[in-house]
Amino acid sequence: MLFDKEKGPNKETETFKNLVLVFIVVFWSIGAQAQMKDQSDSLQTGRWELFKYDMGNVFGGIVHSYSRPLHWKGEEWMTLGAVVAGTGLIYLFDEQVSQFAIRQQGGVPDFVNYYGARVGSPTYNYMFTGGVYVTGLLIKDERTRRLGVLLLASASSAGLLQQVVKSMVGRARPEYGNGKDTFDPFNTNRSFHSFPSGHTILAFTNAHAIAKQFKDPWLKTGIYVIGSVPGATRLWEGQHWLTDIALGVAISIFMVESIDGYLDSKYDDKFNGKEKGVSWNIGFGFGQIRISGRF
Template sequence: MKKTIALLFIFLTIGTYAQDSIVAPTEKRWDMFKYDFVNMFKGVGYSYARPLHWKGQQWAQLGGVVAGTGAVYLFDEESSEFIQRQKESVPHVIREYGELYGSPENNYLATSGVYLAGLITKNEKLRRTGVLLIASATSSGFLQQVLKSVVGRARPVAEKGKDTFDPFNSNRNYHSFPSGHALLAFTNAYAIGKQFKSPWIKAGVYTLGAIPGISRIWDGQHYLSDFVFAVAISIATVESIDRYLDKKYDQKYNDQTKKTSWNLNFGPGTLGVVIQF
């Protein structure tokens, strides 16, 4: 099952370049790999340094994310119980996909496959996608590990309630916030979604990317606010590293200016994430 998920992810990504001409430049693959590896490393550093350059709009967006996550937090126990009750009605194949795809080992198996395919074929656009996937997963993955430890939020399965926090507790039952499965899976989905112009295809890719995070809620491993904040980190990380890679590679997605924003919507009986692109 793990290999099947990884292969499907690789085929989906490579399929976006099926109509691209694969150019065989004279540059050696080893030189390409060294260049790409440096960009992966620098891309991670760039994403961490961006808050130092934020201005009013970016800080306002961060405030909106914090406020939105806080609003979801207020209803975490109710939403968690509701989602858990839906678990038995979810097809087994979707539940299994949700559990396996968001794990770090499966994530890097899939993203490395995308990059290697681009390196072997000397396809710059596919290489760049692999660099974006690996750098984004590395950056966001490390950040969520730090946050899990610092925040020390109890998981629903610990049965301590949503307001229980024990920072730096090594017990995994206190590593709820944010959701690692949600973060890695949606990071991949958001990066892949950039390859498409159609909002319907983007929505489909984002839905597939959201399933692993939601599956962790119905398994009692995370609250909804853990999922929401993870999605926010995913979007911010991919956008940041993608902008950095624009300066390093000639191939750009869809040749369009990046104007992406997202907001949390709340209302009576309503909760949603709106992504504008």
């Protein structure tokens, strides 16, 4: 139980609040340092003008992400093929993985489940992403503003796509006792909105966009681990199959990379310079399938 009616939030809830506070401090520090390094034209531009420019880029980034498949070439189609093949291979083991994960739920700390459920929800997601953007706007820092634009555009683009796909596919959630092969397209009941995982998409979209701010591999790994928690919680809660989560991660990476490339032409600050792009590798071993991505 997360709340006591008489005493208020318990330690798990306080831990979640502390995590949110840490993120706010980190982003404020990033913005403050960048502002000290670059007192450029944006400092002389009014906030309303900056806001209009940034919101135009949010919309432009969304449109750009949806139009990119029209411009794909060999490498991009190979990446798509790897994602489809990897998802198909995982599909073979969906039921076994789901049963195993659900059995582990009792040993998961409450604050982890609380964090996963809240961070992956649209309400908390836009509170966080909006907070990052507003911080950048208030201090007139281009890097933080750009990060906010990337977060908002990526979450909106990926979020809308997953809602459409969920409705069209109509896959049943594991918790209702249906097998992995149960589909009822365009069923409005949330019980048939399993594929892909919305919580995973929103959380991992944020993680990938934030990780692009740093080059240290250990720091990036930590960010990705935190961003993977909501997807894991949905797995052991029986809300999603492993393929729902895997495709959610792939959609997140695609949207962030696509919109980040678009924003390169709109802002002077480039995240990690030319270190962009995504590559996938699928390997097979005795009794195992290994799918890895380099980004």
